[in-house]
Amino acid sequence: MxxxxxxxxxxxxxxxxxxxxxxxxxxxxxxxxxxxxxxxxxxxxxxxxxxxxxxxxxxxxxxxxxxxxxxxxxxxxxxxxxxxxxxxxxxxxxxxxxxxxxxxxxxxxxxxxxxxxxLYPTLRYAWAWKHVAVVDAMLRHDGTVPNAGGLEIYNEWPGFFQLNVLFLRATGLHSALGYASWWPLLTNLLLLGPLLLLYRAITDSRRLVWGGVWLFYSISWVGQDYFAPQAFVFVLFVLLLALVLGRMAEARRAAETAAEGQPASTALTARTPWLGWYAMVVVVLAGIVVSHPLTPVMTISVLAMLCLRRRNRRTVLPVLAAAVGMTFAWDVTVARPYLSQNIGGLIAGLTAAESNVRPPNQLKLGTVAPDQVAVGWLSLGMSGTIGLLALISLIGHRWVRRTGLVAVLFGPLPLLLGNGYGGEMILRAYLFVLPATAFLAATVLLRDGRRPVLHRALAAVAATVLALGMFGNYYSKEALKYFTPQEVEALRLVTTDAPAGTRIVFATGTALPGGEMHYDEDRTRIVLSQLPEEEQRRMLADPLPVLRRELTYPVVAGPSYLVLTRAQIADCRLTGVLPEDTVRRLADLAAGSPEFRAVYTGPDAVVYQYVAPSTDGPTGVAPAGGIENQPQPEERQP
Incomplete structure (x- = not known):
């Protein structure tokens, strides 16, 4: 029944x-x-x-x-x-x-x-390894890391790292290394929600909303989505834009409704109560301010530009006041040591606008690979194309100019002209304008005209070309971002497993998987490509005297090691920081000299301990247990 x-x-x-x-x-x-x-x-x-x-x-x-x-x-x-x-x-x-x-x-x-x-058996990208090292150090010290040296800046903007420490304690995990490999996927998935909120605050067109989202991911080639504070705060930055521009849109609709004689609702009473909305804004701002030095200033610049239009001020001014107040309070208290030490460079950057917008003038004693030169031109052309599409949209669509995207598009410009940020400001500026440029490009590429079939075909071709350009930029430097298990093992033996007081010499410093591990335990790290130009040229002409000096002076309590890896060879070849054969020359020198003893060897990595007596420094002593007796994992040939 x-x-x-x-x-x-x-x-x-x-x-x-x-x-x-x-x-x-x-x-x-x-x-x-x-x-x-x-x-x-x-x-x-x-x-x-x-x-x-x-x-x-x-x-x-x-x-x-x-x-x-x-x-x-x-x-x-x-x-x-x-x-x-x-x-x-x-x-x-x-x-x-x-x-x-x-x-x-x-x-x-x-x-x-x-x-x-x-695909990769280990964590990708040396900077991601560095940030894992910071999280691990803060976990061990339960907060601020003493003797941080060059990584002291992370003690002064610790929000991202402390959040990871909290997650590790809550889950019982011992290191962020277990999930950091998946951070690019995770952070891009998390970004999808704020992007949808932002674009839906601008338009009700489903095509433009989803088309803008697709284009965003198709042109996001700068690679700032690895395990880093920048990736974390960028999600918060886009969320803040969505909250502010959404409130502005509500205020605009309320004004239009009142003008038509209908019951009026203002931005202070529409949907979310104003205090609730402002509380969300303040929480997001707090996450930005305590986690990253650049993003709060970029946020203030965008908010200030939004305030140029009088009708936006009722919504934006309270947010701008909170951003300025919180940033100032943090900078004069927690971040004061860093700012006081670098105030000269920050002021000098204000008068060096031309050099700020150019790539860093890095010393290159080698030759950049021709393929990488082509990739550089590809990134320049792709950026110019996206910028041109954005300008066409602003000129051709009046409604777009009322949305606040103009401020997002031009807000980073004062910072781009005012500081080089270590040569990366132009890349960071591209990242921060990306939400605006992607949407503006969508309004140009996804329009329908008298010939819809032709327009759709052109949109498909444009989306394909832009995406292929993104793949070319995003994947082209993987030879120095990818690390084999042997390389990871070699670095672990001279950092995590070596005693305090160890000295480690590397050929280059941007392709090391874990070179900063246990950075608080009195280890000296020397990068040959970062020596003064005269010393680098002397090293290339006659490496042994320079290696002797760097491995023995000043006196240290522990052993001294020379670490050479496959990724360092790729670094020299792709970036030209040193001649391509530098790493192999150093390896051949150490292998044929009685002053060096190989303690770890393999196709992808080799570690030599300096063992020759010297009046300038102590004789190297192998760590307890014998580093040379550690197992060597099987690995692919490079």
Whole structure:
């Protein structure tokens, strides 16, 4: 009887799902029938299958001057092509549920940012290793790290690191190394929510919202999504923009409603109560201020530019006041030591606008790989194209100029002209304007005109070209960002396992997986490529005297090591920081000299201990247990 009642309640108009023909299920899932519906439903799983097959066929030992671009098989690019085709089918069919657009964007993020995490056996990128070392040190010291040396700045902006310490204590994990490899994927997925809030505050057009999101991930090539405070606070920055621009949009709609004679609602009473909204803003600002030195200033600059329009001030001025007050309070208390030591450089940057917008004038005694020169021009061309599309949008769409995106687009300009930020300001400026430029580009590329088929074809071509440019920039330096287990083991033996007072000499300093581990335990790290130019040239002409001096003077209590790795060779070749053969020359010198003893050897890494007696320094002593007796993992040939 009960079964009959349930069947009767369902009624003949609602047959069981298992009896529906496949075409009906497809039509219901994709919002219609026809080729577009089949493409919507079929392209996504097919793309995922091709991506998995591509990962299984990738050969890391083929990585050269173009990084992963030389490793990924055709299946990978076919996967991306299917994702783009399926997404465009979703974008131009309003009846297709928006969940499909979200699924395709998540798949795009996964295909781009999970690929290195799946392929690489160790954490990618030396700076991510450095930040793991900081988290581990703060975990061991339960807060501020003493004897931090050159990493003292992280004690003064510890928000990101302390949040990770809190997570480690709550979960019982011993190190951030276990999840840092997945940080690019995680942070880009977290960014999706604030981006949607931001774009929906600007327009109700589903096509522009999701098209802007797709373009954002297709042109985000600067690589600031690794395990770092910058990635964390950028998510907060976009969330803050969404909250502020959303409130401005509510105020604008309320004013328009009042002008039409309808019941008026102001920004202070619309939807979220003003105090609740302001509390959220202050919490987000606090996370930014305590975690990163640059982003609070960038935030203040954007908010100040938003205040140039009088009608925005009621919403933005309280936020700007909070940002200025919190940043000032933090800088004159916790961050005062860093600012007082670097105030001269900050002031000098205000009068060096021309040099601030150019790449850093780094000493390069070698030759940059030709492929990397081409990639540099590619990034320049891609940035110029995106900027041109943004300007076309601002000129051609009056409604866009009322949204606040102009302030987001030009807000970083004063900082770009006022400080070089170690040569990275132009990259950081590109990152901070990216939410605006992606949306503005979407308004140009995704418009419909008298020839919709032609416009859609052009949009598909433009999206493909921009994405390929992103892949070229994002993946091309993987040879120095990827580390083999042997390289990680070699660094661990001279940092984590070596005694306090150890001296470590490296050829280059930007391709070391864990060189900063236990940086608070009185270890001296010397990078040959960072010596004065005269000393570098002397080292290249006759390495042994320079190595003797750096390995023995000043006197240290522990042993001295020379560490040479595959990634350092790639660093020399790709960046030209030293001649390409420098690492091999140093290795051959140490192998043939009685003053050095190999304590770790392998195809991808070698560690030499300096053992010759010297009147200028102590004789090296091997760590307890004998570093040379440590197991050497099997590894691919470089």
């Amino acid at each position: 009960v079964d009959q009642q349930i069947a009767g309640a369902a009624g003949p108009a609602d047959p069981p799902a298992q009896r529906r023909p496949p075409s009906a299920l497809l039509a219901r899932a994709a919002g219609g029938r026809g080729p577009a519906a089949w493409l919507t439903v079929g392209a996504l799983p097919a793309a995922i299958v091709l991506w998995v097959l591509a990962l299984r066929g990738a050969r890391l030992d083929r990585m050269g001057d173009l990084g992963l671009l030389q490793v990924l098989p055709p299946f990978y690019w076919a996967s991306f092509a299917l994702l783009l085709a399926g997404f465009l089918a979703v974008l131009y069919r309003p009846r297709i549920p928006q969940a499909w657009a979200a699924a395709y964007v998540v798949a795009l993020i996964t295909v781009i940012h999970a690929t290195p995490s799946v």
